[in-house]
Amino acid sequence: MSTAIVRVALPIPLPQSFDYTAENVSAGDLGRCVRVPFGRGEKTGLIVALPDCADLPVDRLKPVIAIQREAPALPADWLAMVEFTARYYQHPLGEVVAMALPPRLRKADAVAGAEADPLLDLTDAGRDALAASKRESRALALLRRLAEGGPCRRSLLRNEDGANPAVADALKRGWIAPCMAAEPAAMAGAPTLTDEQQAAVEIIGAEAGKFQPFLLAGVTGSGKTEVYLRLVAQAIARGEQALMLVPEIALTPQLETRVANRFPAARVVSLHSALGEAARSQGFVQAMEGRAEIVLGTRLSVFTPLPRLGLIVVDEEHDASYKQHEGVRYNARDLAIWRARQRGVPIVLGSATPSLESWHAADTGRYRRVELANRAVAITLPRVRPVDVRREKLQHGVSEHLLRAIEARLQRGEQSLVFLNRRGYAPVLSCPSCGWVSRCPHCTANMVLHLADKRLRCHHCSFDAGIPLACPDCGDQDIQPFGRGTQRLEETLGERFPDARVLRVDRDAARTRSQWEALLDKIGKGEADILVGTQMMAKGHDFPRLTFVGVLNADSSLFAADFRAPERLFQQLMQVGGRAGRGELPGEVMVQTQYPDHPLYKCLEKHDFARYAALQLEERKQARFPPYAANALLCANAPEVATSIAWLKDARAAAMPLAQAYGVQVFDPVPMRMVRLARRERAQLLVEAPARPALQAFLTEWSRHLWALKPPRELRWHLDVDPAEV
Numbered sequence: 087m088s089t090a091i092v093r094v095a096l097p098i099p100l101p102q103s104f105d106y107t108a109e110n111v112s113a114g115d116l117g118r119c120v121r122v123p124f125g126r127g128e129k130t131g132l133i134v135a136l137p138d139c140a141d142l143p144v145d146r147l148k149p150v151i152a153i154q155r156e157a158p159a160l161p162a163d164w165l166a167m168v169e170f171t172a173r174y175y176q177h178p179l180g181e182v183v184a185m186a187l188p189p190r191l192r193k194a195d196a197v198a199g200a201e202a203d204p205l206l207d208l209t210d211a212g213r214d215a216l217a218a219s220k221r222e223s224r225a226l227a228l229l230r231r232l233a234e235g236g237p238c239r240r241s242l243l244r245n246e247d248g249a250n251p252a253v254a255d256a257l258k259r260g261w262i263a264p265c266m267a268a269e270p271a272a273m274a275g276a277p278t279l280t281d282e283q284q285a286a287v288e289i290i291g292a293e294a295g296k297f298q299p300f301l302l303a304g305v306t307g308s309g310k311t312e313v314y315l316r317l318v319a320q321a322i323a324r325g326e327q328a329l330m331l332v333p334e335i336a337l338t339p340q341l342e343t344r345v346a347n348r349f350p351a352a353r354v355v356s357l358h359s360a361l362g363e364a365a366r367s368q369g370f371v372q373a374m375e376g377r378a379e380i381v382l383g384t385r386l387s388v389f390t391p392l393p394r395l396g397l398i399v400v401d402e403e404h405d406a407s408y409k410q411h412e413g414v415r416y417n418a419r420d421l422a423i424w425r426a427r428q429r430g431v432p433i434v435l436g437s438a439t440p441s442l443e444s445w446h447a448a449d450t451g452r453y454r455r456v457e458l459a460n461r462a463v464a465i466t467l468p469r470v471r472p473v474d475v476r477r478e479k480l481q482h483g484v485s486e487h488l489l490r491a492i493e494a495r496l497q498r499g500e501q502s503l504v505f506l507n508r509r510g511y512a513p514v515l516s517c518p519s520c521g522w523v524s525r526c527p528h529c530t531a532n533m534v535l536h537l538a539d540k541r542l543r544c545h546h547c548s549f550d551a552g553i554p555l556a557c558p559d560c561g562d563q564d565i566q567p568f569g570r571g572t573q574r575l576e577e578t579l580g581e582r583f584p585d586a587r588v589l590r591v592d593r594d595a596a597r598t599r600s601q602w603e604a605l606l607d608k609i610g611k612g613e614a615d616i617l618v619g620t621q622m623m624a625k626g627h628d629f630p631r632l633t634f635v636g637v638l639n640a641d642s643s644l645f646a647a648d649f650r651a652p653e654r655l656f657q658q659l660m661q662v663g664g665r666a667g668r669g670e671l672p673g674e675v676m677v678q679t680q681y682p683d684h685p686l687y688k689c690l691e692k693h694d695f696a697r698y699a700a701l702q703l704e705e706r707k708q709a710r711f712p713p714y715a716a717n718a719l720l721c722a723n724a725p726e727v728a729t730s731i732a733w734l735k736d737a738r739a740a741a742m743p744l745a746q747a748y749g750v751q752v753f754d755p756v757p758m759r760m761v762r763l764a765r766r767e768r769a770q771l772l773v774e775a776p777a778r779p780a781l782q783a784f785l786t787e788w789s790r791h792l793w794a795l796k797p798p799r800e801l802r803w804h805l806d807v808d809p810a811e812v
């Protein structure tokens with residue numbers, strides 16, 4: 087028996103891995119989960135190296151308890167990716183591993199990747215039954231569907247309410263049975279590509295097997311998804327796997343359906359945080375064993391092992407939700423690019439409103455820009471017009487122009503969307519006599535009025551309270567909501583258009599995935615006339631009867647402190663405007679503003695993304711903001727802000743000797759704009775480097791000092807590399 091050293095990454099907030107000894111270890115154990123003694127207890131970690139010599143003398147190492155050999159080992163390229171993530175985002179490797187692995191694998195239970203979603207086809211008995219039967223029934227409808235459409239995944243035969251009893255019944259009677267996938271990529275129901283789409287598919291398709299990032303800049307409704315689907319089909323035909331990232335769970339159902347309908351015989355694994363543990367683990371293993379052709383999911387799915395990876399697609403690449411805001415603060419879009427390079431495959435970043443970082447990368451030739459300048463179906467882009475609200479009397483925040491536009495749609499049987507940019511616009515409770523407002527006791531934020539369940543709620547820490555009958559400070563009984571939220575707006579529109587069906591689409595109306603799917607379904611079927619929506623309505627949706635979009639209160643982001651706020655506003659307005667007139671009917675967009683001459687609105691009217699991007703990039707260059715610099719934030723929080731500031735000052739002092747050597751600037755600590763969050767007070771310090779490599783080199787060295795700086799007990803800190811907001 088030979089004793090070897092295994093290096094294990096454990097999920098604990100310390101920057102090192104731990105060495106143990108084990109018997110009969112082979113190279114195949116790299117990437118396996120392992121149970122080890124730790125402190126007075128036990129922990130599960132991942133074997134990340136088999137070093138020749140240990141950090142400690144071998145006789146002081148403890149033996150592992152057990153290596154999990156039933157589950158497959160994580161492959162080397164996967165280990166390289168989590169190691170890069172840990173290094174780049176300055177986060178303990180064991181915690182990165184724990185985040186990237188589905189919970190079941192982490193616990194080292196064996197996960198069977200068994201056929202949970204078999205491909206079903208008619209048997210001879212089923213064909214006979216179909217020919218013989220005369221009475222229409224559910225079973226018959228099922229058999230006919232398979233006879234006409236060919237083999238189909240069980241999950242696609244679901245009823246609207248989920249399970250389909252006819253399937254179980256037909257299986258039992260032997261009318262249908264699991265079959266082997268025949269043609270991997272049937273192109274059922276694919277439209278003829280437009281010339282632009284065709285060109286895009288050819289340009290991108292030509293780079294198969296090579297690392298090449300593409301920025302697919304296509305106006306809203308230009309049919310980017312169709313381009314992705316063709317490229318995925320090519321990859322599957324070559325025997326490869328495709329990874330498709332989408333920004334939000336809310337967008338997965340639509341894409342899932344499109345993908346599943348297009349590739350009925352392919353195995354599609356869909357991964358997002360709302361999935362149960364078992365399903366997530368199973369999908370992960372199916373992908374890892376190469377049995378799934380397509381992985382579709384939110385940011386976390388960038389960590390899915392894919393042995394035959396041939397293509398990565400990042401849809402709506404500009405979207406802020408690719409960045410994780412807690413724990414490991416990674417950006418899935420950026421990691422996807424790293425991964426495409428690692429594996430030598432093309433990656434397509436698609437958006438109608440690319441991030442300025444990606445736009446700049448295309449300007450400088452690091453990415454190849456492929457444009458879709460026209461809509462696929464609609465002849466034109468919607469007409470966009472600012473509505474100057476300085477000289478108009480508003481009715482509960484809505485201008486007469488907007489109301490008339492909605493009325494015209496109602497008469498024509500078309501849909502309208504009134505979009506509320508939530509920022510600073512949620513209804514808080516306030517007292518007209520003494521100025522009291524409903525503040526959250528734990529955060530620097532106001533609590534928001536929820537009429538449906540008559541509560542005041544903090545959107546930051548979820549603290550909630552009843553609605554007071556009178557002002558808690560002065561006793562005035564005339565306290566009122568201030569500002570307008572979606573619920574108030576829904577009421578206002580309902581009063582003005584009593585015959586219209588007004589539907590509110592926000593986080594409260596769509597708490598669960600099934601509620602959200604039901605809402606989308608309702609809108610798609612035309613069962614609503616006026617939609618009142620927030621961010622959730624802005625992206626990705628495609629409703630052919632929606633022809634008018636009105637935007638309220640856009641201005642609040644024009645002059646925000648965060649340098650990315652105008653970029654986001656422009657993206658949001660272009661995206662939400664892009665929902666209008668996507669089918670045969672022409673669309674119109676009105677934006678209420680006090681600054682109709684602002685360059686942002688001017689570019690919006692002309693649909694001129696390129697011009698706005700150029701203006702913004704020029705500003706960023708002057709101010710030395712990303713992409714002309716690389717940033718990191720060191721953040722600290724404690725019960726009192728003074729504690730946070732004091733620790734950050736020590737951290738800054740430790741940075742000073744290094745900063746000069748790396749050409750990095752380390753700014754003074756400041757309290758965060760929202761100082762208090764959930765009873766803790768927060769401060770931060772900005773690091774600015776000329777480019778990413780300098781930032782990386784500096785952070786790697788600085789973080790060693792940071793770990794050594796013993797913080798006070800009650801203080802917590804983290805580094806945020808490439809922060810979304812500064």
Ligand SMILES: Nc1ncnc2c1ncn2[C@@H]1O[C@H](COP(=O)(O)OP(=O)(O)OP(=O)(O)O)[C@@H](O)[C@H]1O
Nearest residue numbers: 277278279280306307308309310311312438462626
């Ligand atoms: N070649 C085509 N022929 C006919 N219809 C098409 C074609 N390509 C796309 N479409 C249809 O056009 C509509 C818009 O396409 P898609 O949703 O892919 O656009 P998109 O570029 O992703 O838009 P957005 O960025 O606004 O989400 C869809 O209804 C789609 O089915």
Ligand SMILES: [Zn+2]
Nearest residue numbers: 526529544547
């Ligand atoms: Zn709060």
